Amino acid sequence: MRFDITDLRLFIQVAEAGSITAGAERSNIALSAASARISGMEAELGVPLLERQRIGVRVTEAGHALLHHARTIDRQFARMKGELDEFAFGLKGHVRLFTNTNAETGMLPDILAAFLLDHPAVNIDLQEHLSEEIIQALLEGIADIGVLATGTIPEGLESFSIGSDRLVLICTPSHALAGRGSIEFSEVLDQDFIGLHEEAAMQAFLAETAAHLGRRMRFRMRLRGFDGVCRMVERGIGVAIVPLSSADFFRRFLRLAVVPLADSWAERHLKICCKDAAELPPQGRKLVQFLALRATTDTQPTR
Structure with missing residues (x-):
């Protein structure tokens, strides 16, 4: 899979907001780019992650599985960055x-x-x-x-x-x-x-x-x-x-x-x-x- 941390964080924001538009805004990503990233993730996995509705989106079962791992990776990434940043202060x-x-x-x-x-x-x-x-x-x-x-x-x-x-x-x-x-x-x-x-x-x-x-x-x-x-x-x-x-x-x-x-x-x-x-x-x-x-x-x- 060719996901990066930006993809995963965008997906978390979209899932939590219930909207690609709102998720894109929270992530400071243009709507067109956000839609392309989500579609690219779905194409890579071969399963839909979001069910597009008349208003907003609903996370699918596969999407919930990804959301769990995305949150774990995001926490670990943030912890890694925090720990590495501390080396600049002599830790x-x-x-x-x-x-x-x-x-x-x-x-x-x-x-x-x-x-x-x-x-x-x-x-x-x-x-x-x-x-x-x-x-x-x-x-x-x-x-x-x-x-x-x-x-x-x-x-x-x-x-x-x-x-x-x-x-x-x-x-x-x-x-x-x-x-x-x-x-x-x-x-x-x-x-x-x-x-x-x-x-x-x-x-x-x-x-x-x-x-x-x-x-x-x-x-x-x-x-x-x-x-x-x-x-x-x-x-x-x-x-x-x-x-x-x-x-x-x-x-x-x-x-x-x-x-x-x-x-x-x-x-x-x-x-x-x-x-x-x-x-x-x-x-x-x-x-x-x-x-x-x-x-x-x-x-x-x-x-």
């Missing part, structure tokens, strides 16, 4: 690191800070996602390295164990649940919760787990980070589920009771994952090695 490396909530709020900040201090010419693009989304991003080449909590790593990825964390319930010391040695997730679903924002990977996981039990978590308030969550819990506004590492940190200066969740999934085994550590860019390999050295568990790769 020597850029690592795309996807992580789950546990690692992002627990072990990673201190480790990444130490790494960046040792490597001042490296930039890290850190994004929070569900573990399943991280695996897909690694397989598709969208992420360089992933830190996630999952039991099964699919074929095609290497993984290194870097430790574990457990999800726990936190509440005030006077709360009725404070004296429990452990508790099942299903037992606390009638409580008022303080939680993270809906897009947080850990929050999405908990909501899905509750849904499998035929229940819903009832939130009194959502915040952006565990600092605010723990402070609200200390004031008696509700209970919360957080990683033990976060609970241990905040109860140094907040009055919190911690009750471990007894569910098997509450034990979160953290792993570094990548497609092939040997094929990562140099700074990516250094970050994997740095994370592995800071871990307290086995760091041998598994396939």
Whole structure:
């Protein structure tokens, strides 16, 4: 196929605007040239991408397939340009690191800070996602390295164990649940919760787990980070589920009771994952090695 990035970006604009005319205007391309480019793409593929209607256009099934890939390529192209532009300012490396909530709020900040201090010419693009989304991003080449909590790593990825964390319930010391040695997730679903924002990977996981039990978590308030969550819990506004590492940190200066969740999934085994550590860019390999050295568990790769 002889498409270029201009063709793909034009198609995205036409599809989103529902009109070749509007798409051409958004792309700063003459209407005749835009029509010729779209027709050329259809001729190259041998299938219609747009259904011309009396007013505007409708994207065909083939067009939707192309649109998905075009958006992915456009994002990757923009990321590539951004990373290369940074070399003009002395940057020597850029690592795309996807992580789950546990690692992002627990072990990673201190480790990444130490790494960046040792490597001042490296930039890290850190994004929070569900573990399943991280695996897909690694397989598709969208992420360089992933830190996630999952039991099964699919074929095609290497993984290194870097430790574990457990999800726990936190509440005030006077709360009725404070004296429990452990508790099942299903037992606390009638409580008022303080939680993270809906897009947080850990929050999405908990909501899905509750849904499998035929229940819903009832939130009194959502915040952006565990600092605010723990402070609200200390004031008696509700209970919360957080990683033990976060609970241990905040109860140094907040009055919190911690009750471990007894569910098997509450034990979160953290792993570094990548497609092939040997094929990562140099700074990516250094970050994997740095994370592995800071871990307290086995760091041998598994396939």
